[in-house]
Amino acid sequence: MTNEPDDRKITPLGLHLKARQRLEALFERHERGELSHEGFRARVQTLASEFGHAPVLDALIQRLESSPDGGRGICMTAMTALSGHKVVEYLRNQLAEQKGLSIESKTALLAALREMGESIGPEEFGQYLTPADATRGNLKALEGLFRSSFRQSMRDVRQARDAVEAE
Numbered sequence: 001m002t003n004e005p006d007d008r009k010i011t012p013l014g015l016h017l018k019a020r021q022r023l024e025a026l027f028e029r030h031e032r033g034e035l036s037h038e039g040f041r042a043r044v045q046t047l048a049s050e051f052g053h054a055p056v057l058d059a060l061i062q063r064l065e066s067s068p069d070g071g072r073g074i075c076m077t078a079m080t081a082l083s084g085h086k087v088v089e090y091l092r093n094q095l096a097e098q099k100g101l102s103i104e105s106k107t108a109l110l111a112a113l114r115e116m117g118e119s120i121g122p123e124e125f126g127q128y129l130t131p132a133d134a135t136r137g138n139l140k141a142l143e144g145l146f147r148s149s150f151r152q153s154m155r156d157v158r159q160a161r162d163a164v165e166a167e
Helices: 012-031 037-051 053-066 069-080 085-097 103-115 122-127 136-159
Strands: none
Touching: 012 037, 012 053, 012 069, 037 053, 037 069, 053 069, 053 085, 053 103, 069 103, 085 103, 103 122
């Protein structure tokens, strides 16, 4: 047996799998009440510093896709813990590239971006829609999103300090 260090590198796939496993363990601990909301967010940030934001965000998007409506909130909480220019850019790219995402996941990702301080309006949401998204069942979800976007825009205008900021 030698005492030489193990110089093998983890492949990108291995990195993604390991990040997903660790993230799933955090979700389980949070669901059992072993981690507070703040503790959960802090551990997600630690995972992102250890693995990079891409593997963690990919795992969160996969979980978001497989979660029922009630489980999406904690995924969004985890995403917003990773705010920053690179995270916002990565999420926008994922929205643009992954046309296979459900409308619920697209809506959740856009809501997370809004929580990160991004201005998201109905016109931008339309960029991420496909003809398959325009089903009767999805129209109600879209209507709610547009209504809340309009309300948020009006709130932003009311809170503006001057005309330039309102513009």
